[in-house]
Amino acid sequence: MxxxxxxxxxxxxxxxxxxxxxxxxxxxxxxxxxxxxxxxxxxxxxxxxxxxxxxxxxxxxxxxxxxxxxxxxxxGLLTSSDICAIRAKFGISQSDLCILLGWGRKTITRYESHQVQDKAHDTILKKIDQDPEWFLLLLNDSRENLSPGSFQKYLNTAAALYEEDRDAYLRKSIEADYARFQRNQLFHGNTNLSLDKVVDVIRYFAASTKITALYKVKLMKLMWYADTLSYKLRGFAITGLVYQALPMGAVPIGHNSIINLKDVPCEEVDIGETNAYHFSLKGVTTFSFLTADDKNILDAVIEKLGKMNKNELIDFMHKEQAYIETAPREVISFKYAENLQI
Ligand SMILES: [Zn+2]
Structure with missing residues (x-):
């Protein structure tokens, strides 16, 4: 035996x-x-x-x-401990999860012990596991039937999971946009794209008291200057972003998604007829993805350009050889870095 x-x-x-x-x-x-x-x-x-x-x-x-x-x-069904783990992820009790799903009160308790769930219930549990947004919908529908304390607790947990989920999806889609540039060292400045660095560079600029009125156009320029100065001084950029020549100057590919990344301190503000994106970060902050050298380069950019207003910065950028030599909407090569004005 x-x-x-x-x-x-x-x-x-x-x-x-x-x-x-x-x-x-x-x-x-x-x-x-x-x-x-x-x-x-x-x-x-x-x-x-x-x-x-x-x-x-x-x-x-x-x-x-x-x-x-x-x-x-x-x-191919979830095991009892899988079901237990899904519940733990959302921090929800057995009976409250039953309320959310509209199941009998003891259903989950039984699934976590002796009873094998049917295929339909199994599919629902798998969907809950992968879709915090759906959990949030169900939670809202069940609000009346839960204690206010439990409701708030589940809401906080699921909202955080949803945020992470959304961020992971956003990162994947930005990385997919960048896949086609991977082999061109002169496009991404000899550096693989690091979205962690991108987020930290934006946070660093947003936290600086030496930068006036940091809106999107200005931020995009400062990022290009930081990467290009880094390439000029060290032979590689900080973030690995690829920049395009747009009418107002250099703008990274995927800029709309980039400012939506988690932890980017971006705030939409009303200015007259249109909306603008303002960046500011207050309080004690750390930038764990930036090296001391990275920060020195960012400081140099802030020193030279931080106080320029948007139009001054656009004019300044328009005088860059990199901008003059690049056709509209084309990718700006880092080969011009040696002639950077700063
Ligand atoms: Zn014995």
Whole structure:
């Protein structure tokens, strides 16, 4: 018999009713569940006096779960611990999750123990796992039936998950936009795109007290100057962004998505007939993705250009060889960095 000893302790053996060393063992078992032959590991106690395997109450329940989990795995269903983990991710209780899903109060409790969920319920649980936005919708619909404290707690957790999810998706789509430039060192300044650095560069500028009125156009220019100065001084850019020559100067590919990245301190403000994006970061801040050298370069850019207003900066940029030599809407090559005006 295939038998693995996992524990041995002196205790009352309920098999022979003597106190002696009793082993806990794992045995590979075969059983039929819902017409399917299932192999799983069952846990037993072993009496070496009676030479007999037996189970206590707790093992009986656990073995039952092991059998059903093995069946679930073979059917591609979530196991009881998978279901438990989904619930833990959202920090929601068994009964409250039932309220959200409109299921009987004990349904989840049963799925986390002895009862195998049907395919339809399994699909719903998988969807909840992957879609925090849907969780938020269900949560709002169930608001009346939850305590205010629980509602708020679930809302905070799911909103944070949703935010992370959205950010991961946004990052993927920006990275996909950049895939086509990967081989051209002169387009991305000899650096692989790092969105972590991009976010930190924006935060660094936004936190600076030496930059006046930081709106999007100005920010985009400062980023180009930072990457180009870095390339001029060190032979590689800071962020790996690829810049295009637009009428108002250099703008990175994917700029609209970039300012939507998580942790970018961007605020939409009304100015007359249109909206503008303003960047500002207050309080104590750290920039864990920037090196000391990166920061020195950003400081040099801030020193030279921070106080220029938008139009002065656009005029200044228009005098750059990099801008003059690049056709409208084309990608600006880093080869012009040596002639940068700063
Ligand atoms: Zn015994």
């Amino acid at each position: 295939d038998l693995k000893i996992i524990k041995s302790e002196k205790r009352l053996c309920t098999c022979c009713m003597e106190e002696h060393e009793v082993q806990t063992v794992l045995v590979k078992e075969e059983a039929t569940f819902k017409n399917k032959k299932i192999t799983y590991e069952a846990s037993y106690l072993y009496c070496n006096i009676a030479k007999e395997l037996y189970m206590d109450e707790q093992q009986m329940q656990e073995n039952d779960i092991h059998l059903k989990d093995a069946y679930r795995k073979s059917e």
